[in-house]
Amino acid sequence: MDYRKLRMSNDFNSSVIAEFRANQGRVGGMFEGGRLLLLTTTGARSGRPHTVPLGYLPDQGRVLVIGSNGGARRHPAWLHNVLAHPVVQVEDGPFVYEAAATVLSGPERDVVFARAVESDSGWADYERRSGRELPVVALEAVPVAGPPRAAGDAPSSPAAVLRLVHGAFRRELALIRAEVQRSGAVLGAQLRVNCLTLCANLHGHHVKEDQGLFPMLESAYPESAAALDRLRAEHGTVAVLLERLRSVLGEPGLAREELLGLVDVLTGELVAHLDHEERVLDGVL
Template sequence: MLLELTTIGARSGATRTVTVAYAEIDGRLLVFASNAGRPQAPAWLHNLRANPLVRVELDGRRYDAIAEEIVGAERDRLYGVQAERDAAFATYQQNTSRVIAVVALTPARVGAATAQLREIHNGLREQLSATLAAVDAYLAGSAPAPHAKTLHQHCLSFCSALHAHHSREDGVFPQLAANFPELKPALDRLSQEHAAVAELNQQLTTTIEQLTDSTPPEAELLRAHLTHLAETLETHYTYEEAHLGPALDAA
């Protein structure tokens, strides 16, 4: 049986989604870092050790979970149960000298701060998706006239909303760092990412200003900028929701 597991890169901070085997034993959802018995553990294990908040997609449901590595005699018992169910896991352990990790995935309780961040981020995601759809319609020749004006409205509206959100956060980050010193590394990273996103936003604005109905190459460039921004923001959103939201919820 398989599920999709999304972790946050220990170094990159980018999201990584992999398909892994799972089992339900004693009411717990477990995954096994077998990597088919190879000498190295799979990268997702290193990621969740650094960032235990993960995302699980199983049977059409997607939810956040806390990853907890099971150790000692309990690990041995659970892995033994899995090896009895599927002989391949016994072979995996025989083929490697490392102890194959067993990880329990427990649904996470999302607090008010994390929920609010996600609501804001989801709104920005929807705006960006609508903007990309407008660019695609323009490039396909199916956008409502006037084409360029429609794109201007979509893009400038999104850029303005994103800038306002990050400006508000930049205004409160110094006080958060003062109140919660343990958050300073995460806040420093988020501030640096805000600066990088602001540069991308400026590139978008410049491209939009050059766009007319007779300049389709600028529309292609605009789409490239939007796609790059979407990828950058997804990593940013995920990191913020995993590090800032839970810390504020706990506080």
Template sequence: MTGFNDQVIEEFRKNKGKLGGMFEGWKLILLTTTGAKSGERRTNPLGYLEIDGKTVVVASNMGSSRNPGWYHDIRRDHRVTIETGTETHEAIAAVPPAAERAELFAKVVTIDPGFAEYQAKTTRELPVVILHRIDDRVRGMGDFLVEVHAWLREEIATLRAGIDDLVAGRADSLTMEKSLRAHCVSFCEALTKHHTGEDMGAFPMLAQRFPALAPTLTKLGEDHVVVAALQKRIRGLVEGYVYGESDPTRLRDDFDELAGRLEAHFAAEERTVVTALNVTAPG
């Protein structure tokens, strides 16, 4: 099949997506994935369907008992490249949950009954995959996450400045203590709400649709636990702070540890989940 695929790929690219022979009139794309085991990039010609504005492919493998190699690839790395013959663009491959998959497959077989025949040939459920184009012009929940992070970073900077004032003995100490406590409570509550929303909503949804992200999302969830413990310690130090008795240097050092962990956590989220959130939940 490798030699046959190579011929199809060569003809596809040479003729800008148009094929003759047995593939004449077919709607095909070239899907390039990263090998789950080899780590090498490999390209496969695939039939596709446009359903409700989405590019959909089916891991039919012509009704074989095994899923095709490209399907194993996208479960390990959801980033793919699509060639249509007239353009090449990046995309991410999503595996819809059961109910959505069933609805999509019903639409697939209505458009192309051949897939029902493939399904009848095997006991495995044919996976349906949605290829979400990555488009910087589309704003979504990922961009909202970045905006929330920006606000939280500003709050961290404001809190750090207040702690610096305590350490340096600047401004009215009593007023500063009250302001710092209020600011700390507001920040901690906002951060807790943000992380709870991710743990209960965004992360489980992404792990289901993008299996390759599951280990990363687990690590991000573990970071939330560490951050929550640091928040509790910081809040205790701030609320129990007494001018002239408490050690402001210890407060600053502990806060800097929290700020450093948060920045690393925010950066990791922005590297790994923003694009997936944008294509899954556009604004």
């Protein structure tokens, strides 16, 4: 084993992890503008926690990570840990959650890996250099009651958590817009999945607000009813845009310009809504 390379790799990972946690998931350098999470596994032999930064792919209800190990011939250590202890911890931006890790196989693995290669040919380069089939692991959050759990020293008051959730949506919109701009004439399958995942997450967030948060606030603060009704109306406007986005994503001949225009409209409407909602709810929460 080349201990010098191992030490350099550990030092690099430690610096990325520190920057990630200090900036609520934002990292510069080679990771700037990309999707990055921290995966904490339990050592297969030691039983100790091990944390690594990994790029990921959205996949509607779960996220996917790939065991490239930089194109090395051996699988990464975190994969061996996952096989021994499939319950892991994921830090996704400012939030942390427990997840069940599943190593995909057969046609399912091949389909999602092909999507990954279509969006970034580097995955194919890693697989070719490694001489092995790169494992694809799905991470699916274990359901828990209550609001998202903030990572580390992130604020945990309802208003602060709401702002963190909104910030995550703003960032995802910016990432998708940049991905659409970089895309070619034919939109890739992974980009479509990224958009559909955003649609599903936004819809779920607004349903939780409409059915849970807003009725609770109306009961505790009757004077807020009119403002909350306006927020519900804005949710309706966003829902129409999300449905339009879902619809056009199913069109095989969808042009990049059409998708970019729709993403721009959605971004404008949604960011204005998030800003307004924060102003209305900040004092109440």
